[in-house]
Amino acid sequence: MLIFEDSDLKIFIVNAGNFRLDGGAMFGVVPKALWEKIIDVNEKNQIPMAANCMLVSFKNDKRNILVDTGNGNKYDEKFINMYSIEDKTIVDALKEEGFKPGDITDVVLTHLHFDHTGGSTMLKDGEAVPTFPRANYYIGSDQWEHALNPNERDRASYFQWDFLPLMEYGQVTLIEDETEIADGITIIPTEGHTPGHQSLLIETKGGEKFFYAGDLIPTSRHVPLPYIMAYDLYPVTTLKVKKYILLRAVNEDWTLIFEHDPDTPAGKVMIDSKGKFKLR
16 A cells, blocks of 8 residues: 655555454553453454555665565464464565565564564475565664573564574674664664564655554554553553654654554554543
8 A cells, every 4th residue: 555655755555464463462451341442352352453564665776675574474274373364475465566575675674573574584495585585684683682582471472484594694784773774764763562672764855754663553542652562571661662752753743654553554643632642
């Protein structure tokens, strides 16, 4: 879905397939009596989720920057059924917009959980290899170290075949601080969900700003400050970073990209009369 175009670039939201996760885990300390009013929930207590990746395509210098890669398709039937993972990949999603894997020059990974980086590699003759053979993959250095040695709490979210081949093929750049990777394209650290979590800010030549939040604000329902996932390792850090980002989003009129929202993939925020953040 094309959401922006000017003389310099195009910005697409590309859906790499839908899936489901536990609603209680997605809304943390917020009671089900509240969150079930704002999103559908099935008999397994799961809510619908999307893998909304973003593609920034520069018209003049042939750079195509992809942000996150969805679940991929390397899982067994039990895993697929557990999360109701749709049979669609980032390659399928890009094809719908006229792009091939070889067209992608850069991939920014917000973090290395399977639903964000599963599509970064694919199976070829039984071996996991990079899906995008020409791309440089940008990964937070703290996230890389954490993914190699995850703790018992989040170990199930990491699969090393999603990211180790990227390093083996020499396609990884580790990021420590705020980093501009192209004109107007800046990686911003947004920790809290995991160590080394990062987001992407795009500023067009016309001054419009788009912010891909990753799991800092996974859906439009997570705009209110207390709506923080139980998956977050450091929720108080998430709260601090989220407040800072939302204030900037209001003051600078950002469009936020909600990676996991199945029906509202993008939107702007405001502060209401009670001083609370809400979707505009």
